[in-house]
Amino acid sequence: MLWFLTCVAALIGGYFIYGAFIEKVFGINEHRTTPAHTKNDGVDYVPMSTKKVYLVQLLNIAGVGPIFGPIMGALYGPAAMLWIVIGCIFAGAVHDYFSGMLSIRNGGASVPTITGRYLGNGAKHFMNVFAIVLLLLVGVVFVSAPAGMITNLINDKTDFTMTMSVMVAIIFGYYIIATIVPVDKIIGRFYPLFGALLIFMSVGLITAVGLSSEHTVLGGYEVSDMFTNLNPNDMPIWPALFITIACGAISGFHATQSPLMARCMQNEKNGRFVFYGAMIGEGVIALIWCALALSFFGTMDELAAAVASGGPGNVVYSASFGLLGLFGGVLAFLGVVILPITSGDTAFRSSRLILAEYFNLEQKTLRNRLLMALPLFVIGGILTQVDFGIIWRYFGFANQSTAVMMLWTASAYLLRHNKLHWITTVPAMFMTTVCVTFILNNSTLGFGLPMNFSTIAGILFTLGVTTLVIKTSKGKGEDELPGEKQDVPNTATQKV
Template identity: 80%
Template structure:
């Protein structure tokens, strides 16, 4: 219980202390008109209330990642909690804040456009390809995972005989509608209700463990286990843990989602709550599920058996119904299922907007929205036929690589404006080393090199990129600062 409470307190403290510091480094301007006002089109640029924008942002970024990732990360033991806290406060929330606020300062631009502005056209084209691939992988993961979970729920608890294919078709149908209709019609209207279910799921499950006579919150682990790799499958902690637990610590997918709410936020002063705060909220979800995985099964060996017998979805199913009974289990389970669905639809929506920016095609017309969206759904439908495990492995690497590029983009922005770039450069260096070491060492996805050589290549590459970013950013701040701080109209009071 102690480590769980300390972890939650550290996340909350990080929001108020480090989040405030990051906000001061960025330097908000409450007098600037946000894109929601300056470019209101009634479709993607729509002013919404701050609580609604926060809840939508949280549900956009919190797919199965902060649940499945921490469950898989729990196989390493309590060390996973340490990474979630440190990663969330100093890397993930910083990443989300800058991906959102730089979009606000750049007329609601998507992440490839932002990357191009601060790192050059080469980086922009690379990011366009990477972002679309990532979003398609996310869309597929967030179709397959909830479809499998809903099929299991309907057949096990409802006595029905529904195929996974039927669920996939139903979810895709919803995604198509949510991708093309105005953002405030479905996403802005229903997501706050989903948020209430999410809160019930998170608080209800961890409370149930605390009052359970059969389970104790991390009662079987010692303090020393926080710094020990307990993985029963002999998986190395470095760098795999930092790829396995992405959402909840740091996730590049969030960089593709933050511009959606940057187009709806009324004032820059709300940025810390909406972007930094939503990531802290996701970190809390990740802590809860990592703790549940470690506590409900009693040991990493028992957790490993549960994962092998049905994946992380089986862990969710077993713990939800085991702790809350049938009725509570259904509500908690549905709370988990909603997360990937509310992220999958916005993944396709982001893909549509990124493509529209690339081809310079307005999106106020329904026909043009369909022209961008339909090909994406065709490709997504084809990818659902690929094994989920393969998709998830590629998603993890693509996700963290995208986060790394966004951190370098934010570092370049701060360098150009003579601000404290180290708040982005340090996590960018770390995540660059992680990603390159992982792909160099992994025999399935990468090159299968020894870990020492892989890590060395990662460190050298990170230092070389640091030198490059410093070089391209030097002496380019004054003009862009003037452009960004030119008000388009007076913002409304919040």
Template identity: 80%
Template sequence: MWWFLICLAALIGGYFIYGSFIERIFGINEKRATPAYTQQDGVDYVPLPTSKVYLVQLLNIAGVGPIFGPIMGALYGPAALLWIVIGSIFAGAVHDYFSGMLSIRNNGASVPSITGKYLGNSPRHFMNVFAIILLVLVGVVFVSAPAGMLTNLINEQTSLHLGTGAMVVIIFAYYILATIVPVDKIIGRLYPVFGALLIFMSVGLMTAISFSGEHTIMPGFQFGDMFSNLNPHDMPLWPALFITIACGAISGFHATQSPLMARCMENEKNGRFVFYGAMIGEGIIALIWCTISLSFFDSVDGLADAVSHGGPGNVVYTSSFGLLGVFGGILAFLGVVILPITSGDTAFRSSRLILAEYFNLEQKTLKSRLMMAMPLFVIGGILTQVDFGIIWRYFGFANQSTAVIMLWTASAYLIRHQKLHWITSIPALFMTTVCISFILSSQTLGFGLPMQISTILGFIGSVAVLAYVIKVAGKHKNLSHSDKATDNLTRIT
């Protein structure tokens, strides 16, 4: 129990201490008008109360990542807890803060446009392609996962024997609706309630297992296990753990979601709570599910057996009903199902806005929104026929690669403005090494090179990227005319 409490305290402390440090380096301006007011259009740019913006942001970024990822990460043992804490505080929350605040400073721009401004057109075009691919993969993953989980729940609790196809159609129909209607009509009204439910049920599950007489919190684990690989299938901890946990520590998907709420934020002073704080909240959810996974099944081997009989969805189902009974289990399970659905629709919404921004098409009219959205849903529908495991593997790599690009973009911004860039450059160096090492060593997705060679090449590649970013950003250390205009005060009237 003490391990969990120490990790929880570290995450909360990280928000107040390191989050405040990040905020000071960025330099907020409370008197500056935000895009919610300067670009207000009644569809995507709509001022919303801070509490709503936080809960929507939490749901937007969560998906199944902070649940499925930590469950699979728990197969490596308590080392997963360590990465959730360190990754959330020093990488993920910093990444989310800059992706949101740089969007605010650039009229609510999407991440490819921000990348283009600070790294150049070639990285912008690359990020456009990468972001759209990632978002469509996210949409597909977040259709398939909840469809399968809901179908299993209905079949287990009733006499019905449904297939997942019907549920996929229903979820897709909802996605289309949520993607094209104004942000305050569905997302702004329902998602704060869903966010509160998510928090309540996560805390409820942790409370239930803590006071359960049948289960011990992380039984049999020693302190040294924090730094060991306990995976029963001998899967390498490096670099797979840092790809597997993803949303529970750092996720490029968040960079595509933060601009959605950057367009709704009323004041820059709320940025730390909304962007940095939502990632810390997601880290706590990830911490809870990792701890439950290591505790409910008594050992890593017991967890591995549960995963082998239905994947992480089976872990969620078994532990929810085992700890909270039928009624509480259904609520907890539905709380988990809501996560991917509320991230899947915003994934398609983000991709619509990125495409519209790229082609410079207005999105005030329904016809224009449908023109951008429908091709994405057609592609997504086709991809739902691909094996979920294959889609998930590609999603994991694309997700972390997007995070890397966003971190380097933030570094370029800080270098250009002569601020401490190492707060983003160090996590960018680490995650670049992770991504390169992973793709070079992977037998299924990459080149199958030996791990030592892959790691060396990954480190060399990350240093080369750092040199490139310093060179590109260094040319603009004296603020350009457009940056000066961006930094001038725009008074809220």
């Protein structure tokens, strides 16, 4: 229990210490009017209270990522918890903060537009394609995962396929509605309650472990195991662990979600709480599920068997009902089911807005929103027929590659303004090396090259990108966006 609490304390400390440092380097301007007021359209740009924005942001970025990823990462042993803590403080929360704050500074722009502004049009076109692909994969994952979990809960063995199809149709129907209605009607109204449920569920489960006489946090693992790879399938930690655990440490999906709340945030001074803080909250949730996976199953072989028999969803089911009984288990399990649903709809919403920016099509009218959204749902529906395991593997790589692009975008911004760019450049270099090494070495998704060669190639590629970004961005400054002023007095009264 001590190591788990130490990890949680480290995350909280990271928010107050390193988060404050990141905020200082960025340089907030609390007197600058945010897009929630300058572009208020009653649909996507809607001022909301800080508490609501935080809870919605937490749900938007969470999904099943901070649950499924850490469960899969737990197969490597307690070493996974170290990556969650270090990655969250120095990479993930920094990534989320800049993706949100740069959106605010750019009129609520989506990640491709931001990337294009600081890295050039080539990067913008690449990110437009990559972000849409990622969001479609996320949307499909976050349809299939909750549909499968609900079907398992119903336990309809007579016609599993039919029940699964019905669940997929129901969830897709909800997604269509939530994607096109104003953000404050469903997302802003109900998601804060779901966010509170998520926190309550996670704390309840880890408390049950702490009070249990049968289970202990981290099970029988020793402190020395923190630095040991215990994977029963002999899977190497490098670079697979850093792809497997994404949403609990760093996730490019968050860069697509932060602009949604950047369009609703009323003051720049709330950015650290909303963006950096939500990622720290997700890190705590990831730690809880990593610890649950290690503690509930006595040995690594038992955990591996549970994953093999029903995926990470089976681990969620077993732990929820095993620790909290029938009533508590149902609440906890439904809390996990809600997570992907509340991220899936915002994934499609983000896709709609990215396409609208690309085609320069206003989204105030329902007709235009449907014009952008319906083709996305058709493609998403087709992709649900693809095996979930295949979709998840591609999602993991696309996810971390998007994070790489966002971190380099933040570095370019800091370089342009002669600020301390290493706070984003170092994690960008690390994650670039991870992604390149992974795609070169992995035989399923990539080229199946030897690990040593792949790692060296990844390092050399990263050094080349670092040199290019520094050379092309340092001290260039930036022009004002058309119709935007850098300092507009914030006279709006903020809700609390």
